[in-house]
Amino acid sequence: MQCLNDYHIPLYLSHTITEIRGSRRVEGAVVSRVDGRGKPVPGTERLFDCDTILLSVGLIPENELSRNAGIELDPRTKGPVVCENMETSIPGVFACGNVVHVHDLVDFVTAESQRAGAAAAAYALQGAAPAEEKAVPLKNGEGVGYTVPQRVRPGRVEKYAEVFFRVRRNFKGSVIEVESGGNVLSAFKREHMAPGEMEHIVIPKRLLEKAADDGITISAKEAEKA
Ligand SMILES: Cc1cc2nc3c(=O)[nH]c(=O)nc-3n(C[C@H](O)[C@H](O)[C@H](O)COP(=O)(O)OP(=O)(O)OC[C@H]3O[C@@H](n4cnc5c(N)ncnc54)[C@H](O)[C@@H]3O)c2cc1C
Structure with missing residues (x-):
């Protein structure tokens, strides 16, 4: 935001490019507002002269x-x-x-x-x-896209294991649950979570040692559903 403000670059949220103009090279882009389902709203088109279009994908x-x-x-x-x-x-x-x-x-x-x-x-x-060392699989549950690490060896953890993950959608007033064998081992409250922001929790060694053989599942839920 600071960069955009410093250089007077407008930021149009809930907009999309609906037409790119030019034949041998780009000369302009038509930008339209989108509705709540992401569909362009007819009549909101604005033409911007430009020679380059960058896509962040x-x-x-x-x-x-x-x-x-x-x-x-x-x-x-x-x-x-x-x-x-x-x-x-x-x-x-x-x-x-x-x-x-x-x-x-x-x-x-x-x-x-x-x-x-x-x-x-x-x-x-x-x-x-040692090959026979116990390794607890970390799995993503409801609302969670992945976890890193994917396996934790409790015997190699000094005090706690750090776990990173991303949620699949936006959450408000939410809770992260760490569950194993049908029991919630710990829970972490979060005001807000979004797929674009990596989440980070720590799981203490004593909970890793208690984990069932089928591993630990990390889920994200709205607080009232938890
Ligand atoms: C557009 C953008 C803006 C960002 N802005 C910020 C920011 O403001 N603040 C912030 O904290 N983070 C920011 N990040 C995130 C941050 O840049 C990355 O998280 C970080 O650079 C990742 O570090 P890395 O060492 O894992 O990978 P990289 O920095 O990508 O380094 C990997 C290196 O490995 C080299 N490499 C790849 N394959 C081979 C190979 N086969 N042999 C030899 N070398 C190889 C690559 O050339 C590269 O130099 C931004 C990222 C992007 C893309």
């Missing part, structure tokens, strides 16, 4: 390296499946940042990179985790 992780290495990918994040310490399905290979899931804020990338770096150093010193 979202980001997905670039996974050439992960795919070529044979790392298990999560179809929800389009990035590698990772454990609590950012280790991928190949022991000794760690991933972090936008290659795992798309971040809005670089601060979370930094935190993830520190976790991955420390785990890679520990792997170099101590070697691989």
